[in-house]
Amino acid sequence: MKCLIVDDEPLAIKIIDRFIDAVDDMEIVNTADNALEAYNILQREKIDVLFLDINMPELSGLDLLRTLKKKPIVVLTTAYRDYAVEGFELEVLDYLVKPIAMNRFMSTVERIRREYNKAELTNEDDQRSEFAFFKVNKKQVKVFFDEILWIESLKDYIRIVTKDKSLITHHNLNSVSKILPDNDFYRVHKSFIANMTKVSEMEGNMLLIGRQHIPVGRNFIKDIKERLLG
Structure with missing residues (x-):
């Protein structure tokens, strides 16, 4: 993730620079001492x-945000707590009070x-593709949708299971469902999305995919039966 630090205090820039340098998936591409x-x-x-610092000469950080039609992810950094409400009204993600x-x-x-x-998983044109890349152990792994058997929720992560491999990546079921083909993939449980083209049997509240039984939640079972059996 490409980062920009904006602050009129060199020490404040240096501190955030040091913090970001310790994070593998973030890099500083530029800094600025005014808005x-x-x-x-x-x-x-x-x-x-x-x-983004708030109190800066000529143009404040909040004034800068008001000029932007398309904003990146914004984190406000300031020594004052008084601007928190106004900052969140401008849809900032977080508010860090100095010293951080x-x-x-x-x-x-x-x-x-x-x-x-x-944001990466949301396609602005709502177009579906045949595959997606998922970050797994610092690598971007290409996964074809028609190879996916099921996807399991692991709190802040998901497990994507294909015939040949199992991948764990930092997403959730709601976000990944936005890029999956609607006609093939269904939420069958609060913790599972199943590729319905891979289902070979349904018995009670269990789906058989390959050799694995996937549970169907009580709130989903009626819909899943209708989709499978017509």
Whole structure:
């Protein structure tokens, strides 16, 4: 994730720079000490995450946000708590109060990852493709949808199971369902999405896919029976 730090205090930039350097999937592509410079950077470079100070000369961080038609993920950084409500009205993701502690910063990083992954999975044109790339152990792995047997929820992660492999990636069932073919993949349980073209049997509240039985939740069973049996 490409990051821009905007702050009129060099020490504040240095601290966030050091924090980001400790995170494998984030990198700083630029810094700015005023909002006008930041605006120009945002116009010419792709920025995924903006760490933005509020109180700056000439143009405040909040004023900068109001000028942007399309915003990256925004994290406000400030010594004052008074702007929290106004910041969230501008749809910022988080609000870090200086001095920023490393553990608080890492909590923000987890929120950034969830938001970034959700945005990656959402196709603006709502077009479906035959495959998607998923981040697995720092690598982007290509997965063809017609090879997926089922997907299992593991809290903040999901397990994608194909005939040949099992992949764990940082997504949730709601976000991944947005890119799956509607006609083939159904939510069958609060913890499972199944590829219905791979179902060979249904007995009671269990689906058989390959040699694995997948549970069907009570709230889903009527719909699943109608889809399978017509």
